[in-house]
Amino acid sequence: MTIRETFARNLKTMRNAKGLSQEELAHLAKLDRTYISSLERCIYSPTIDVVDQIAHVLGTTVPEMLT
Template sequence: MDIREVLAENLKRHRKAAGLSQEELAHRADIDRTYISSLERCVYAAGIDVVDRLARELGLEAADLLKRPKSESE
């Protein structure tokens, strides 16, 4: 799994766990909703500042959005 896929899966999972729509997360992070959608579909690679903003709005550290699943990192 490449890092874009890791970010996409983690972003979507944490966003849904927080009960946020793509639109609400985008509004809170001051990012366009279509960009959130593109990140979750691995269309774009996010810059580190965007990863940090998204993580903060989800109550996470940026590193949390970039952690590979346990089965892959072992």
């Protein structure tokens, strides 16, 4: 599994665990909902800054998002 696939899986799992829709997460992270969807489907590779933004909103750390 690639790091992008790992991030996508963790993003979806952690978002669902928090009970957030893609739209809610996007709003909290100041991102577009379609971008969140694309990240979860491995279409885009996020920058480290985006990973940090999302991790902060989800109450986790960057290393946890990537492992």
